[in-house]
Amino acid sequence: MYHKTDQILDFFKKVSLKVPSRMRYEEIPDPESELSLPVITITDFATGEAGKEVLLLVGGEHARELITAEIAAWLGRLLTGTADEMASWPAMAAATALARQHGWAKSSLAEWGDALLTHVVFKIIPVENIQGRKAVESGDACLRKTAAGVDLNRNWAHAWRQAEAGSEEYGGPKPFSEPESRVVRLVAETARPQAYVALHSGEYALYAPWDSEAALAPDLPDDLEAVLGKLNTYCQCMHGAAGAVAGYLAYGSSMDYMYTRLQVRYPLTFEVYGPDGLGKTAKGGHPRRRLAATADAERTAFGTGGGSAGAEASADCIRDYNPTTPAEYQEVVSRWLATLLVLADHLAAHPAASAAADTAGQDGLPLPQTPPTKQDLALKGETGVAAVVEKPTVPAQNASVAAKAKRDWLSANYALPLLPSVANMMQPAQVGVAQAFETARSRGGVRVVLAAGAVAAAGLLVYFGWRKLGGAQLLGGGFARRRACSTRRPVRYSV
Numbered sequence: 001m002y003h004k005t006d007q008i009l010d011f012f013k014k015v016s017l018k019v020p021s022r023m024r025y026e027e028i029p030d031p032e033s034e035l036s037l038p039v040i041t042i043t044d045f046a047t048g049e050a051g052k053e054v055l056l057l058v059g060g061e062h063a064r065e066l067i068t069a070e071i072a073a074w075l076g077r078l079l080t081g082t083a084d085e086m087a088s089w090p091a092m093a094a095a096t097a098l099a100r101q102h103g104w105a106k107s108s109l110a111e112w113g114d115a116l117l118t119h120v121v122f123k124i125i126p127v128e129n130i131q132g133r134k135a136v137e138s139g140d141a142c143l144r145k146t147a148a149g150v151d152l153n154r155n156w157a158h159a160w161r162q163a164e165a166g167s168e169e170y171g172g173p174k175p176f177s178e179p180e181s182r183v184v185r186l187v188a189e190t191a192r193p194q195a196y197v198a199l200h201s202g203e204y205a206l207y208a209p210w211d212s213e214a215a216l217a218p219d220l221p222d223d224l225e226a227v228l229g230k231l232n233t234y235c236q237c238m239h240g241a242a243g244a245v246a247g248y249l250a251y252g253s254s255m256d257y258m259y260t261r262l263q264v265r266y267p268l269t270f271e272v273y274g275p276d277g278l279g280k281t282a283k284g285g286h287p288r289r290r291l292a293a294t295a296d297a298e299r300t301a302f303g304t305g306g307g308s309a310g311a312e313a314s315a316d317c318i319r320d321y322n323p324t325t326p327a328e329y330q331e332v333v334s335r336w337l338a339t340l341l342v343l344a345d346h347l348a349a350h351p352a353a354s355a356a357a358d359t360a361g362q363d364g365l366p367l368p369q370t371p372p373t374k375q376d377l378a379l380k381g382e383t384g385v386a387a388v389v390e391k392p393t394v395p396a397q398n399a400s401v402a403a404k405a406k407r408d409w410l411s412a413n414y415a416l417p418l419l420p421s422v423a424n425m426m427q428p429a430q431v432g433v434a435q436a437f438e439t440a441r442s443r444g445g446v447r448v449v450l451a452a453g454a455v456a457a458a459g460l461l462v463y464f465g466w467r468k469l470g471g472a473q474l475l476g477g478g479f480a481r482r483r484a485c486s487t488r489r490p491v492r493y494s495v
């Protein structure tokens, strides 16, 4: 039923040779290490790639979530006409019937998908955490992180936080410390997707940002709720802002990064399977809290199980994250393939490229879908300490994007330790000061900055000294009277 990681990657390699009109197989190297990741491009190459909507799909970010890479592989088969055996799956027949009922598909999902390839490019990273998935195949069934012990979905630069190295959510020593996340970032920066889907499992859910706050991100497209509703035709599960729905915040996730830094129009996470329907609307409740309760209960039970406890816990890990019967496997795969086609269909019907074409940058790439917002500039982190953010390496598509990236970096790196609300109010001034500081530093070096700082400090000393000594009184009553008068007017600050 399940495929080994090498089988999945070999399959993509072979099909790209067999059906080159539909699939390209590349291994994208990380410039800073030896690692490279297989990246699959699927479209109708006869009609080219330029101007099409791009859907970036990433599976296997967490090692034990085996089913996510299976879905990526079956999508590859469906879109290249190499999935004949799916025709005999009862679940596929049911998924097709539902698609016809909605008027999405005329005959099969394969034909629907093929028609979409003249409008959409699928970029697929079937297994992000290759070494981790292989370790699970070798018996380390509960492994979530990489072989190096890092949770790849906490290794991104938006709202990244330091965690204990032993923690299940250890995001590495710094953002993008891991080659896997760097390659995914590189692919996204190059492909500029309109939709990003991170595949995960452990519950059923459809999530949009934020991961790092218990609220829906403010600048998602107006039709986001409607799109989530349409995608939920097949899942019938919890959906909405991850941080609000799950009762659980994730810092440094890929979804939040795709939203804030790469302006992906639909940055999404699909949680594709939960044990006993966990997360399905019919089950209700907060899925992750329920899962935690279940896991605790089972750990307690295994505690008295003697020598076989480890083996049973391993089986439990597989069960908690992956369907274990052929019927359930086929059901999960069929429904999520249909869901991915619903998303691609929506992109094809609502192209962003045409709207952006007349304002495209010199390199001809479409502009990001959402303009820079106040929220983009807002400081993150409830502790009042801004998240550590790398200096932007995104190739700027135009001057405004470059300027925004600079502002983001300045605001993150020169952030004052203030309460978030105060920080938001202070933000324009703070960016201004940081900008001036940065400009001075780049033009005149440290000495100029030190000199400017010394002059400013001297000025402040003189001013406060003057006030302390009652300078106003020395100048006579007139000034004091004018000042008393002026305090009745509302005070205005221009910053």
Ligand SMILES: [Zn+2]
Residues within 6 Å of the ligand: 061, 062, 065, 199, 200, 201
């Ligand atoms: Zn996961």
